[in-house]
Amino acid sequence: MTLRDPCPVCVPFERPLSLSLSPRQVSGLLRRRFHRTAPAALQVTVREAINQGMDEELERDEKVFLLGEEVAQYDGAYKVSRGLWKKYGDKRIIDTPISEMGFAGIAVGAAMAGLRPICEFMTFNFSMQAIDQVINSAAKTYYMSGGLQPVPIVFRGPNGASAGVAAQHSQCFAAWYGHCPGLKVVSPWSSEDAKGLIKSAIRDNNPVVVLENELMYGVPFELPPEAQSKDFLIPIGKAKIERQGTHVTIVSHSRPVSHCLEAATVLSKEGIECEVINMRTIRPMDIETIEASVMKTNHLVTVEGGWPQFGVGAEICARIMEGSAFNFLDAPVVRVTGADVPMPYAKVLEDNSIPQVKDIIFAIKKTLNI
């Protein structure tokens, strides 16, 4: 569990005290105000953030609706849609039978006819049953129709490894969906990410795949004041620098961002300052932010939960080589990824099948030749 440091700009402006107070009262008040945390920031879990984001968009636009397995009366398989059915009812929050291909197609059809569906896959592993509808019916249609038929749909759900759920329930789909033109693919890490990106996805007139992470759902983050606004949006296609650094650039998305920040904290004690970039969006990829960082640090390590071959890191490597940052590299780009195996069950095996903090630290030291 990682808590984000309070954002330094969130300290409120100090108003002058009334002069009618005694000096002792004044100094007492000053002391208390100095130690008080920023009142406007809020602790919100990723789950709550997604819930809030969906709630706000459901309220804002009556064409928005949610469908998927257990999203209504069960409050969501992972409780992400808790309370929404109670608030919006059967018309807007729809429980589906176990028919991914069918209900994904229904969602796409509804989007073609002008509604704005949020189609939940209980996990993205099950989206494989429906992937034809996501790619062939949703992603490609605006292009094939010569710009006549938009498909304003959101596909969301947990993606990637969980804990002890083994091979069929642990696959990361970032590379698969990130491969396809016509789709937008986002991968939130923090609560702020989750809220801002789900809202942007819902308001986007294109098919957007939102790759959430089950292990992050319960993690609380401080939600800065601006993220508490009902119009708070995070632009799709823009990465965020979570931590400034000078020696090496670490690029990641989703839960591994936490591990990268941990690795950065450890390395900081050894005098190595890592710049940690949270991609936020897989497609369209913000390669410019990565390039600018590499031109500053001269070293790059990519970290992802998915398999190495044809993965997100592989794409970053290719683009860095093709672009302006290549000549600034002092060492080849290094990738840290999930192990190239179907996810095993036993804890020791599973732990070693996903990138751990020690793996990231090792990779960073390798690239810095330390």
Added chain:
Amino acid sequence: MRKMLAAVSRVLSGVAQKPASRVLVASRNFANDATFEIKKCDLHRLEEGPPVTTVLTREDGLKYYRMMQTVRRMELKADQLYKQKIIRGFCHLCDGQEACCVGLEAGINPTDHLITAYRAHGFTFTRGLSVRAILAELTGRRGGCAKGKGGSMHMYAKNFYGGNGIVGAQVPLGAGIALACKYNGKDEICLTLYGDGAANQGQIFEAYNMAALWKLPCIFICENNRYGMGTSVERAAASTDYYKRGDFIPGLRVDGMDILCVREATRFAAAYCRSGKGPILMELQTYRYHGHSMSDPGVSYRTREEIQEVRSKSDPIMLLKDRMVNSNLASVEELKEIDVDVRKEIEDAAQFATADPEPPLEELGYHIYCSDPPFEVRGANQWIKFKSIS
């Protein structure tokens, strides 16, 4: 009346472009309408079905005749252009099945919705696009209805969602459009078509289940032309009673070669859906003269005799023509006039489709995303960039 006056005035003004027989045609008295008997539909889970008689007005008859003839000639022109290699790739023709697209359209409103699979040119026309726009899309030109980006299987119009290449995928899409109809509460319905081959796709049964559960205003329509590509229905389906395959969904089996039968069945099914009872299934028994696509001569899995028999006994255009002529709704000459007119329309459209330039290369990257600011799309290598606008 208008036609008569126009013809007479043309003769009087001396600009007699048409032969004298036209004046005779114009001055004949036709019946305004006629009543016809139509085949009773087989029913599944329905107490009663569509009526067994129907009234056809002269105006409607002429309109249907013209539309069917246009689809017929357009498809034959596409055949010709394909053989000249001006059309490439996939080209699935629907000649023989004209009564389906024209009959369905006759039974619904323009504000209703329709989606079908890849044998879609006829529906693209009946849903409102011009032959020009359709042929130019087939030839891949900028004047095509999808600007040359889609081709034969990806044509879209208002309330017409294509044109879909993945067999069966359009059926859940159609159920979703029906969901939107119900959601919006404007009494609109969605016609969701698929073939006898697609009828065995699992996702169709998923769509049946959800449509029935949620009472979606969806007419599922199986266009049974007896062959899924080269596989006859007996070799593909354990049950060829496609109108019963919806199980808990009521169904009717309709003579898809008789446009009046199709129209009445559609009116019946549309009324059923609009009343809020949920989905209904229609099987249209029809036939395609061409093979599955232009790559298929269509005679390795069926006999020429069979094709010839359908052509001579059940051709939809011939059936309508005979009915109209025999009931004095129109004359042979008048219908011939329409034929000539249609041929001209198709010829003009083909000229356009052949002469219109291809889309400009600059537009290769257009329409990736909707409502987005312009961005760059990668070409075949990192130095080739295309601009993408929405």
